[in-house]
Structures are given as structure tokens and as C-alpha cells.
Amino acid sequence: MCPPSSVRYLSKRAAIQPPSANMNKDYSINLSVQQVLSLWVQGTVPTLQHFTEMWYWVFLWCLFSSLFVHSAVGLLMCVTLQRHKRGRLITVVLISVGFLASLTDAVITSAAVAAVYRVAGKDMAPLEALVFGVGQTAFTVIISFSRILATL
Template identity: 85%
Template sequence: MWYWVFLWCLFSSLFVHGAVGVLMLVMLQRHRRGRVITLVLVSVGFLASLAGGVITSAAVAGVYRVAGKDMAPLQALVFGVGQTTLSVIISFSRILATL
């Protein structure tokens, strides 16, 4: 269970960070260090979301295992993509700044 939720989270996170990386390359193409900045920011963002995805996927799978339920592939898709979606929403909101 953990593996499938994590894979969906990984692939959706790769998609989001890849799209943002391409956008950053286009916007920073005239900047002297634009490529380096893009590479650093995309890799740090992806590694942070990867670490968060591992932890939250393990938590979801643990709850399902303790409850004695099986997880359908569509549920793994919803949880994995949902993790990435919530990560993007929280990143763009000002919720963390209020804590």
C-alpha cells in the first residue's frame, strides 16, 4: 500500500516540479545565473516534497493496515495526487506564515 501511494505522489510531484522548472527556465533565460537558480530550487523543492511524501504515504498505509482494509489502485491514485495537490495549496497559501 505504501509503495503505490508513494509512487503516485512521486510521479505527480515530478510533473508539478517539471512544469515549474520549465517555467523558471523560460522566465530566467536572460538572467546570468538563471539555470543554476532553477536547478537548485527545483531539486530542493522536489526533495522536500519527496521526504514529505514518504512520511505521509507511510501514515496513510499504516492507518489502512491497522484498520484491516485493502486499498484499491484508484484510492492510491487519489491519495498520492491529493498529497501533491495539498502540498501545492499549502505552499501558495499564507497558512504557514501565521504559525
């Protein structure tokens, strides 16, 4: 049983903090592709606060930049292999395998980046999500080229 003085202290402490102090938190999650591409965060705080938001934004930037790179390479392969008997099939297979591999890599690395930010208790700015997403694609391209040159 608590002494009456501690009950009085708790009630005074609760009276000091207004109940609306914790009610102003923004729990909206920004998961719109249009918001990601425009780098616009809806809500009172212009940062990404939740794990799912961070993961989704970094993943989408990695997805779109990877899609851009693979489309450019696919177009180059189609032009280069147009006279080959099975050139178009080779292009479709290689681009599909490369895009799916980078997509799987993007899911894992985006989750790792979001987890580090979440555990550190930091919010992520939309521009940081862009840098991480495009950076993942850039590192994938660099590693891919360095592996090809190492085999020659």
C-alpha cells in the same frame, strides 16, 4: 493432562475445517512500476493488502505527480529566468530542493496512510492509492502557494 474428550473435540473441529481453506490466500506483493501506472493489481484479489504495497503505490503516485508539477514549474522558471546571469543555476537549485522536500514528505505521509489502512484492517483499491498520491501533491502545491502569499 487433557481429558480424552477434549482431544477428540479438537480433532473433530480440525476435521470440519479443511486444511486448504487457509492455503488460498494470495501473498504476492505488487511492486512493479508498470502495475502502479496501469492501476492493475496482480493476483486473485484486486486490492492492495500489505503495508508495503499500499505505501509503495501511494508513494509512487505522489512521486510521479510531484515530478510532473516540478518539471512544469522548472520549465516555467527556465523560460522566465533565461536572461538572468545565474537563472539556470537558480532553477536547478530551487527545483531540486523543492522536489527533495516533497519526496521526503511523500515518504512520511504515504507510510501514515498505509499504516492507517493496515491498522484498520482495510484493503486499498488502486484508485484510492492514486487519489491519495495525487492529493498529497495537490495539498503540497496549495500549502506552498498559501505560504508565499502570506509573506507578501
